[in-house]
Amino acid sequence: MEESEAAFARFRQPAPGSQPAYATPSYRSTALRAPLRPLVPFSASVTESAGPRFSPAHFPPLADLTRVDGGEAQGQRIIVAGMVSDEEGRPVTETMIELWQANAAGRYRHPADQHDAPIDPYFRGVGRVFTDAQGRYRFVSVRPGSYPWRNHDNAWRPSHIHFSLFGTSFAQRLITQMYFEGDPLLVSDPIFNSIPDRTARERLVARFDLALTEPEWAHGYRFDIVLRGRDATPMEK
Amino acid sequence: MQAATAQQTIGPYWHLLEDSSWADLTRFGATGTVIVLQGRVLDGEDAPVNDACVELWQADPPASESFPAFGRSGTDADGRFRFRTLRPGGLRGRGNIAEAPHLALAIHARGLTRPLFTRVYFTGEALNEADPLLGQIDDPMQRASLTATPAGTGVWEIDIRLRGAQETVFLEF
Numbered sequence: 564m565e566e567s568e569a570a571f572a573r574f575r576q577p578a579p580g581s582q583p584a585y586a587t588p589s590y591r592s593t594a595l596r597a598p599l600r601p602l603v604p605f606s607a608s609v610t611e612s613a614g615p616r617f618s619p620a621h622f623p624p625l626a627d628l629t630r631v632d633g634g635e636a637q638g639q640r641i642i643v644a645g646m647v648s649d650e651e652g653r654p655v656t657e658t659m660i661e662l663w664q665a666n667a668a669g670r671y672r673h674p675a676d677q678h679d680a681p682i683d684p685y686f687r688g689v690g691r692v693f694t695d696a697q698g699r700y701r702f703v704s705v706r707p708g709s710y711p712w713r714n715h716d717n718a719w720r721p722s723h724i725h726f727s728l729f730g731t732s733f734a735q736r737l738i739t740q741m742y743f744e745g746d747p748l749l750v751s752d753p754i755f756n757s758i759p760d761r762t763a764r765e766r767l768v769a770r771f772d773l774a775l776t777e778p779e780w781a782h783g784y785r786f787d788i789v790l791r792g793r794d795a796t797p798m799e800k
Numbered sequence: 801m802q803a804a805t806a807q808q809t810i811g812p813y814w815h816l817l818e819d820s821s822w823a824d825l826t827r828f829g830a831t832g833t834v835i836v837l838q839g840r841v842l843d844g845e846d847a848p849v850n851d852a853c854v855e856l857w858q859a860d861p862p863a864s865e866s867f868p869a870f871g872r873s874g875t876d877a878d879g880r881f882r883f884r885t886l887r888p889g890g891l892r893g894r895g896n897i898a899e900a901p902h903l904a905l906a907i908h909a910r911g912l913t914r915p916l917f918t919r920v921y922f923t924g925e926a927l928n929e930a931d932p933l934l935g936q937i938d939d940p941m942q943r944a945s946l947t948a949t950p951a952g953t954g955v956w957e958i959d960i961r962l963r964g965a966q967e968t969v970f971l972e973f
Contacts, residue, residue, distance in 0.1 A: 574973050578803045583913035590809075592911030595844040596962045602972035605933055608893035610859040610904050611917070611973050615870030650801055663816040671813040675851075689816040725811065733857045734973040736906055736915055740808040757913045758806045767806060791804045 573606060573794040574734050575650055580760035589753035591714050614733040617659040617693075625690045628662070628704040634685035638667025638705030640781040643741070643769065647698045647728065650792030654698025661727035662690040662702065669708030678710050703781065709748060721748035721755065730790040741786045742768045807914035812851050814908065815874060823873040825856070825885040830867035832886035836955045837920065837948060840879040841907065844963035848879025852909040854960070860888040860901070890927050900927035900934065907960055916970045920958050921947045933971075942969050 585597035629636040647655040665671050665688070668680040672688040686705065694700045707722045723740040730737070742749060749755050749768070758764045766787075775783025821827055826834055837856070841849040852875040863869035873881040885903070893899040900921055907916040921928055928934055928947070937943045945968040948956035961968050 581803045582806055585913055587913055593913060596909060596911035598963050598967055598970055600967055602970050605971045605973060606894060608899060609891055613859050615857060615863065615868060650804055661817050671816065673813045673816055675812055733904055737805060738807060738810050738908055738915065739805055754809055763806045789802050789805045
């Protein structure tokens, strides 16, 4: 069977420093988990060039994390919105985004989280949205609190929201964290700083955007996401 | 052109996303040869990684209404993951070269700053000899790290070793 050329287009390799190193000594959990050998370069074939598609018919959107069982979550209400595109600037449409985060007090609704901060019965802490035909997404949440972790003495994670995206190829799989403009904890956070390049790091910091706020109701933050693109270089046959 | 957004670790609380039914890719009534793929995720001291997220994707059989072709399994206290899926057939790869039947895996975990990608082939499959990825790996132990072994009828076993002498081969596309 003839496969189309597009199925074998190479993915762009990341610009130096734009992705975190596996071995990041300041992030202690990498010590026993980061591989020692370099990754093996391999031209993605049909397997990694294809990827799962999720439809809202099977996976209903949960675009408001602040309402559970008729109750409303505590905290600063926020609207987070942005664009998902690829490295060529093409919007990634109708793609699923999975979200999870701590509540306003800095506690996850997760049995392993034993931080001495209140659980909010009305905060879901997990969401799912799809981009529209223009690649735009939007959800409502509360600003997550910071929480301590035992990575180093008096370590606190900056406020963050976890994002998981699939794009159209398994090779585009992206799991990242969105941070908040002006957070004083960013400068000392080993996870944020596992990305060597400052510009690449700064792009994980969502900007307060007055245009996204809803008067008398919620703050607004803009966070745009770029998935890996295909290399424009023609492939050998 | 704007460079791709940086990855960040999935962290220890990703289970908020977890739906354990996702580990069974046959749950929508897919028909074919059902197999179980199971194994452990181990760290650089051979200790079980008990908070990993293992994702499986396969291009064959193709995704359909009855077969998502994608699954997700958390690891348990012993570092074990387990998928039920359909046995893949061979594929035609780049330049129309035959690729041996395989599954793709992505490993996410606290302490992994970004995903690790690998593939799972099947011991005893004749097409393995001519597979372009297996053929590019000279070291027999490294090649074996990509090959699941039979552990009962329809059950295949593979351990993912994140770090160390027996480290799994991880791929960069």
